[in-house]
Amino acid sequence: xxxxxxxxxxxxxxxxxxxxxxxxxxxxxxxxxxxxxxxxxxxxxxxxxxxxxxxxxxxxxxxxxxxxxxxxxxxxxxxxxxxxxxxxxxxxxxxxxxxxxxxxxxxxxxxxxxxxxxxxxxxxxxxxxxxxxxxxxxxxxxxxxxxxxxxxxxxxxxxxxxxxxxxxxxxxxxxxxxxxxxxxxxxxxxxxxxxxxxxxxxxxxxxxxxxxxxxxxxxxxxxxxxxxxxxxxxxxxxxxxxxxxxxxxxxxxxxxxxxxxxxxxxxxxxxxxxxxxxxxxxxxxxxxxxxxxxxxxxxxxxxxxxxxxxxxxxxxxxxxxxxxxxxxxxxxxxxx
Numbered sequence: 001x002x003x004x005x006x007x008x009x010x011x012x013x014x015x016x017x018x019x020x021x022x023x024x025x026x027x028x029x030x031x032x033x034x035x036x037x038x039x040x041x042x043x044x045x046x047x048x049x050x051x052x053x054x055x056x057x058x059x060x061x062x063x064x065x066x067x068x069x070x071x072x073x074x075x076x077x078x079x080x081x082x083x084x085x086x087x088x089x090x091x092x093x094x095x096x097x098x099x100x101x102x103x104x105x106x107x108x109x110x111x112x113x114x115x116x117x118x119x120x121x122x123x124x125x126x127x128x129x130x131x132x133x134x135x136x137x138x139x140x141x142x143x144x145x146x147x148x149x150x151x152x153x154x155x156x157x158x159x160x161x162x163x164x165x166x167x168x169x170x171x172x173x174x175x176x177x178x179x180x181x182x183x184x185x186x187x188x189x190x191x192x193x194x195x196x197x198x199x200x201x202x203x204x205x206x207x208x209x210x211x212x213x214x215x216x217x218x219x220x221x222x223x224x225x226x227x228x229x230x231x232x233x234x235x236x237x238x239x240x241x242x243x244x245x246x247x248x249x250x251x252x253x254x255x256x257x258x259x260x261x262x263x264x265x266x267x268x269x270x271x272x273x274x275x276x277x278x279x280x281x282x283x284x285x286x287x288x289x290x291x292x293x294x295x296x297x298x299x300x301x302x303x304x305x306x307x308x309x310x311x312x313x314x315x316x317x318x319x320x321x322x323x324x325x326x327x328x329x330x331x332x333x334x335x336x
Contacts, residue, residue, distance in 0.1 A: 001027060003041040003202035003249035010243070021243065022287045024124045033124055035144035037113050037289015041251040042157045046203035050158035053314045054335050060304055062332040064108045064213055064297040066100075071216065071227075073258060076103040104327040110254075110319055111292040113144035114326050116281040123289040133324040144289060146325040157251050159315030159334055160193070160204045163302050165211040167192040178212040179223060181231025183262040186244035189235070196311045202249040205315050208235060209298040213256045234262035237279035245280075246288055253284065254293025254330070293317075293330055301334055310336060 006026065007013070015022040027034035034040070066079045079102035086095045105111070113123035114133075122128040123144045135141045138148065149155065164184055168176045176182070189208070193200065200206075210233045215223055234257040235241060241261075245253065253260060261280040265273040284290040305311045314335040319328030 001040045002043060003046070006249065009246045018287070021239070021246065021283070023246075023289065024287075027289070028124075033126060033142070034289070035113070035124070035126075035142075035148045036152060037123055037144065037291070038249070038251050039149060039152065039155065039289075039291065041203040041249055042152070042155065043203065046158070046251075047156050049201075050156065050314045053158060053312055056308070056336040058304065058336040060300050060334045060336070062108065062207075062296045062298065062301060062334055063330060064295055066102055066107045066329065068107055068213070068217065068297075069295075071219070073106070076106045078106060079103075102329075104320070104325065104329060105294070108296045108330045108332070109294055109327050110146060110252075110317070110330050111281070111285060111294065111327055112146045112325065113285050113289045113291065115292075116278065116285040118282065118286055121286075123286055133326060135323045138323050141323050143324070145323075146319045146328045147321055147323050149319065150321045154319065155205070155252065155315070155317040157315055158201060158204050159207055159313050160198050160200060161196075161298075161301060161305055161311045161313075161334075162189055162192045162198070162206065162208045163196065163298075163305060163311070164188070164192060165209050166302060166306065167195055171195075176211065177226065178210040178215055178233045178257070179226035179229070179231060180233060181229070181262060182233040183236035183266075184208065184210075184234065185236045186241050189244075196305075197309065198311045200248050203251050204248070204312075206245070206248075206250045206253045207293075207296065207298065207301075207315075208253070208255040208257075208260070209302055210234060210255060210257045212258060213295055213297055214299050230264060232258060232263040234260055235280065237261040237265050239268075239279065239283070242280060242283035242288075245284065245290070250290065252291040252293065254296050254332075256296050256298045258294055260292045260294055293332070296330060296332065304334075304336065308336070
């Protein structure tokens with residue numbers, strides 16, 4: 001769907017029982033429930049224009065090592081890598097093989113539109129349960145999970161990078177710490193984009209750097225002390241931010257923070273909320289169908305963008321293709 005033809009947040013058709021701004025049904029076609037959400041904005045015209053960003057012949061991986069997290073995060077298990085000889089399983093040869101067991105959200109990853117449900121309801125009003133995710137093929141899968149993205153060629157589009165950490169330190173002249181809980185507003189993002197010379201276009205994939213993964217690679221005693229406050233910098237989780245993201249027609253968003261949005265979440269009345277009160281997860285994943293990328297490794301991207309003065313590029317991402325995947329390692333590249 002041409003993103004230019006989609007209504008702004010306040011003019012979206014009303015969905016019964018949902019707040020203004022809900023997009024359920026907007027992308028449905030021929031009586032079929034949509035499972036792609038804002039990835040529908042990655043039209044052939046949008047992708048072709050993004051390909052024109054490649055001029056330098058440089059590719060940068062945005063993927064943190066699968067085992068990079070040394071501090072347990074929300075109970076997610078670290079990966080287990082088991083190298084083996086095939087002769088261990090009865091094959092008479094000297095060939096190496098391996099097995100890899102991992103939590104799909106333990107490192108650089110995408111949240112699918114099924115990751116955050118409200119009363120068991122995922123994006124587009126689709127009911128999700130553990131049994132529903134246990135399908136054996138995408139053909140029998142009716143949920144908006146990651147494997148559905150492969151039918152449209154995974155993800156390729158124009159990435160736009162907001163180097164918030166570097167911008168903040170340049171403007172204020174003071175160090176910026178990702179555990180100080182700074183809430184990056186839509187106005188902040190606009191100012192940083194203007195400073196970097198970034199012009200947003202419909203169908204862009206927004207990427208925001210806070211410095212979290214870099215800090216987590218070698219945390220200092222000061223960092224560990226800050227962890228006790230349970231404050232993580234990120235994009236400000238408000239309806240106003242959600243409106244801004246939708247009105248820019250981003251196809252997806254990603255960052256190096258653990259939740260993209262700042263933690264802890266804040267309720268509309270200003271009080272601190274719980275994980276169930278995450279505002280952007282509810283709006284983006286559940287109401288818009290906009291995928292969220294988290295824990296991306298953005299250090300090398302930051303250095304290249306600073307050196308070249310270029311903050312837009314062709315972004316490709318090919319997540320794992322397994323029926324019913326709620327999330328997946330991102331397997332993302334920035335190509336200049």
